[in-house]
Amino acid sequence: MIQICNLNHKVNNQFLLKNINLQVNKGELIAIVGPNGAGKSTFLSCVANEIPYQTEKFCFKNYDINHYKKQEIPLHRAKFSQHHSNEINLKNDEIVLMGRYPYFKAEPNKNDFEIVYKWMQKTETAHLTNRTYEQLSGGEKQRLHLARVFTQLENSIENKLLLLDEPLNNLDVAHQFKTLHLIKKFTQKNNTALVVLHDLNIASQFADRLILMNKSCIEMFDVPTKVLTQERLSRVYKYPCTITKHPENKNLIILFG
Structure with missing residues (x-):
């Protein structure tokens, strides 16, 4: 699914990756873990081509990432960011419908609306349709944007x-586990997910492999039982x-503690 060789990202001559x-x-759920400032979100932004980087090789689905046209990528890849604007002047179902923008030029069709409703049901946000975005809690907004990326x-x-x-x-707690179950089902259909997580216990339970990041580098990339050792975690x-x-x-x- 992804092959990366010697990827680096610098800002003001300082390596952030x-x-x-x-x-x-393909078919893997990869959790990206590590302390604050380790480079987790920066790495995900590089994979999403949101920030510049230098690399010897970056292949996506056996093709150089630059092989894809801009309009093609959203059909293959979607990104869920940790920060969202609080000033979105759209109905909540219209926010989820944004995930369908790559599929129509003027107006969405019946299938687009059915997909929106399907994922609002799965993320337990369908009841929020008639409420304004500003009225939602932080968790409700999270689930709404999760529905959007699955819809895409x-x-x-x-x-x-x-991503x-x-x-x-x-x-x-309940929605944390429900969300990870949705992501896991997605990967069980030969799709792949890279997920930045802070909860190591949830990462251990759901991830096929872990990327442990530390000081802008990958400390270790392997199955949870090999990555999560007392000595390594205490040090990192x-x-x-x-x-x-x-x-x-x-x-x-x-x-911990």
């Missing part, structure tokens, strides 16, 4: 890529931790 190398396969990737193209920057912000996060196993599913549980 340095020597990033990785290969991500509702098409017949195979092997789609979903999510801290999608669990402002969500209560600069805080002591203990690792045990969940009594039900045996996933790793990280306890």
Whole structure:
């Protein structure tokens, strides 16, 4: 799905990302974790081609990323950002409909509206249709934008890529897990998701592999059981931790302090 070789990103001659190398396969849910300032969101922005970078190789679905036309990319890839404007003068279903913009020139059709309703139902935002955006809580806005990116990737193209920057912000516990289940189902259809997460326990439970970032570099990229060790996490996060196993599913549980 993605092949990156020696990706670097500098601002004022300072590396914010340095020597990033990785290969991500289709059907994977990859969690990007690490302390504040490690480069997680910056890396996701590079994958989304939102900021300039230097690289020896960047292939998306076996083609150089520059091979794609601008109008093609939104059909293959969608990005969920952690920051959204609070001043959006649209109805809430119209915000979700923005995900369908790549598919029509003048007016949406019946299928577009059906897809919008489908994902508003799945993200439990359908009841918000007649409320204004300003009236919504932070968590409701998060789920609304999640519906928008899923709506964007509702098409017949195979092997789609979903980029999510801290999608669990402002969500209560139930909606955190429901959101990760939606993302997991998406990847189980041969799609791929790169997700920036702060909760290591949720990352351990849902991710196929983890990218642990530290000081603008990839500290380790592997399955959760190999990445999440007591020594490594205590050193990277600069805080002591203990690792045990969940009594039900045996996933790793990280306890800081």
